Amino acid sequence: MKKINYIFLTLLSIYSSAAYISCSGKKSVSAEREKEVVIYTYDSFMGEWGPGMQIAKDFEAATRFKVTYVNCGDGAQILSKALLEKTSPQSDILLGLDNNLIDKARSEKILTEYKPENADSVIPEGLHEALGKDWLLTPYDYSQFALIYDTQSDVPAPEKLEDLTKSVYAKKIILMDPRTSTPGLGFLAWTVAVFGDGYADYWKALKPSILTMSPGWSAGYGLFTAGEAPLVISYMTSPAYHVYADKTTRYKALVFAEGHVQQVEGAGITKGALNGKGARAFIDYLISDAAQNVIPLTQWMVPADKNITLPDCYKEVVPGDAKTLSYNTEKVSAAVNTVMNILGN
């Protein structure tokens, strides 16, 4: 009987806590927030090698605002956190949402439209379009996805996606899981954009070529640089890092004539932001020359400002003439489970 009482009390406390939490909604507003711009972002942007620190320092010097970065992990986690705080937003800016997440952010109404004054003169039409044309997000950098090839390997470089299904590439490709990784989802979107409804057949044929599907970019790219496979999905800009830091042109981004899909990253003002003025000032600053010039050698992406001259390391290994493909994000979301079922069986 005692045991039953204990079980009952434990279950009751868990149940009542759950019910209490589901019913309560806290609201807290701080007056000191007026001088602080709280930015939800991801790990590599705010790290000591990322552009975040330099941009914040220069922004603080140029304005009277103080920047507070909050590390949420990755773009999806930024959105997840903002969504959970929808009724009581704590952030002013969400920085790091991309063209795959914008539809969800739009439908959940967590962002406020804002068009920076100089936007028309610096942001190319294609980037603006990729983020929905409504200025919920202001693009600050982008890159196409590409297969990075190790030129020291003994397999030939593929020329199109279809080539990857050939037996010569058996266990030679490292991909990332589309459920947990942005480049993983980018590759899947690429196959949907190229093969249309035939993407499922393509993935069936591709399966023997995949060595592993890592949960994140770091693990997959780490395996690639460790020499585990000669091909990895990454960004077209990735080889620039190796030229700059490792002084090698060993790794090349492969350009396929059929085109590539791209990731466009943007920053947007949170709906109900406690410091809207500071948030607008930061977005303006983010696409200024000063901030955009920091991006190439810290973020290893192409700055959104079309007037920025890229460093030499980019010119050597990053092809600038690849065709960009567009795709339907809803179709890609639906394709995730289809592809995982194909691979899992």
Place this chain on the structure above:
Amino acid sequence: MTNRIHAAEYSAVVCAGIVSVCIGVAFIFPLAASFQPLFNGKNGIAFNYSNLFRITAYTFKIALGSTLTAAAAGIPAAFFTANRSFPGRRFLLSLSAVPLCIPPLIIALGFVGTFGMNGALNTILMRILHLKNPPFTFLYSSAGVIIAQGFYNFPLVMAVVSTSWENLPVDERDAARMLGADERHIFFTVTIHQLSPAVAAACIPVFLYCFFSFMIVLLFGTIGGTTLEVEIYQAARTTLDFKTASVYALIETSFALAVISAYSKIKPAYAAESPASAHRYNRTKIGDALYESRSMKTAEYVSGILLGTVIVLFFLSPLAGILAGSITGKEGAYVFIKIIHSAGFRNALLGTLETAPFSALLCIITAFVYAWILRVRDPLGQNTLLQTLPMLPMAVSSVVMGYGMTLLVHHGTVPALIAAQAALAWPLAFRQIYASMCAIPQDTLDTAELLSDTPPDTLFRIVLPSCRESIISSFSFCFAVSMGDTTLPLVLSVPRFDTLALYTYRLASSYKFAASCACGTLLCILCILLFSLGKKHD
């Protein structure tokens, strides 16, 4: 003066009680919050039950295989560390917290460096045998996952079983010897039964760690394979379908609880046989034990060498692979100096030192309080529920806890992080502290209570000193857990705060793999140093 001491003792007891209650709350609220979306919304969830069964079965298969591997290496290793003296014994034992503190990404890179397609083993064999393709490709298969996870976790089994083996009562074995039983017979009829609770207690956490595993399963496992943890992650972080995430969290937690309940059902049958009587005997050299025949001595030598080889190959080599990964970069060994002098590393180290000691302290306070309550309320260890409750936090993965925290805490702070880490890790301390508390004879406690001025006197003069070693050891364990945690610091998103484990990941996500391995190596060294200090009195 005496009154002041008594007042201080009472205050300490009250404070410890309050801390324990707070840690309990810090566990229950996020757990409840992770199930909260089940109460919201009207939309139902379309479940594919055969899919769910397939995912659960795969998760279970991998976790079971890994646990059996960890036990197969850990139990024989525990025999040697508990009963024999040999060079490197202390070092081997000091590795027991390594699995808790090194991020899985770094462990994975270590295994790749040894057994990967371009790893040391394949490279050597391809050169010697003039092969075109790598001969060993097992790493990228279910076998690879089981080997990596099994050997990565074997020190945990070794540490727990070794401590228990050292403290086994010798009377029954001596009696069996006097009656003419040989060592093999004694092992299978006496020792193995005495050790069973410790083996089960060691294997359950390993099973649960593997059950909740994410990185290694996806990286090395079947392509397109999935686990319950991945499904929760996908629903909570990618598709933002919180209701589905809650359902998966409930299924995963219920399954883990079922495993724990099964353990607690089996446990009492053996527990009564192991009232840890703290008899210790001197360790002999390998093959030099008394009573052993010549063939037994030879068998001991051979198995010692075989086990040593397997441990070197599957555990120490991947660890060395991490070190090799850090110094084979462009900067060589200079990468360590560069890392140590970087502002980011210093901030991360400060952040770690700001949280890990306090988290470990809260863990041992909570564990001590609960262990004492259990010792007093259930001296015979027969109340299954009271015995099982401290294992409840082990049934909750950090993704589920993190998910609950995200729903609950909107403003991450360092104290919230410390409380959340302690709420998940205190059972690790509890197991060790409770075991040493059980070793105090009831007569001693009764006498102490009779002769003490106040009830807390017994606690401070008898119980606390008796548990000193296990408190130090469990402090190190919990310190390591907090040091290696990456989920909760990310989920709580504490502004201007960093830890070494997060820093290690950040290095890897910025193309700096050699630096990331170097940071992983430093984490590992810190952990080993801490453990060596913890085992100083051993």
